[in-house]
Amino acid sequence: MTVRLLAVPKEVPLLRRALRAHLGTAATCEVELCVSELVGNVIRHVGEGTPVTVHVGRTVDGRMRIEVVDPEPRALPVLLRAAADDEGGRGIALLDAVALRWGVRQEEAGKTVWCEVAGESATA
Template sequence: MSEVYDTSVDLEVELLAFPKAVPELRRVVREHLGAPCADVQLCVSELVGNVIRHVGEGAPVRVRVSRAGGLTRVEVADPDQRALPGLVRATADDETGRGLALLDAVALRWGVEQGASGKTVWCELGEAGTVLDAPGQGSACVP
C-alpha cells in the first residue's frame, strides 16, 4: 500500500492495483470506519478488482471512502478512460461477471465519472438504520 491519508472524516489511499494489496485495503477500510463493514469492504474489493482485471495489474489507483448525510461513499479512481464498468448477466456456468451485480445489490446507487486523466467509479451505501437494513440485507457499517 502506497500512502494512506486520514482526514478524520475521509479515508484516501493511493496504491498500485495488485491482488495482494486488496486484503490490506479491506483491513485499512475496516479500521478507519471502526467496525465490521462487509458491504463497504465488498465494494472496495470489487472496484479495485475490476481495475486489476480490466486496466491491468500495477495500475495506480486512488481509493476514497467518505461518510456524510447517512451515506458511505466509495470511490476508486484509475488512469484508464476506456475501461468502463457495466452490469452483465452472468450465466450459471460463467466464471466471472457477478461482481458489479453484487455491488449493485448492496449499493443505493453507483456510477462512473470520467475526467481528463482517467475515471472514478463510485458507489453509495446506506449506513445502519437505512434501507439496507431490510431483512436479508446488511448495512454498510455497523457502528
C-alpha cells in the same frame, strides 16, 4: 479516508484491513465488498499494477461513499447478467445489488467509479 496504491491482488486484503482500522464498526461488510470489487475490476480490466486512489467517506445524509479512481477513461464497468456456468461477470452485478446507487465519472485523465451504501446507523 484516502489511500493510494498499486492495484495488485495482495493489496486488497490490506485495504480491507485499513478500512476496518480507520472506520471501526462503520466499516460494514458492504463497504469492504464494494472496495474489493472496484479495485478487483481495475486489476482485471485495466491491468495489474495500475495506480489507483480509493476514497471512502460519509455523505451528508449518512451514507458511505466509495470512490476508486484510475487512469484509464475507456475501460468502463458494465452491468452484466452472468449465466450460472460463467466464470466471471458478476462483480458489477454484485455491486449493483449491494449499493444504493453507483456510477462512473469520466475525466480526461481517467475515471472514478463510485458507489454509496447505507451507513452503519441505517443498517443497525
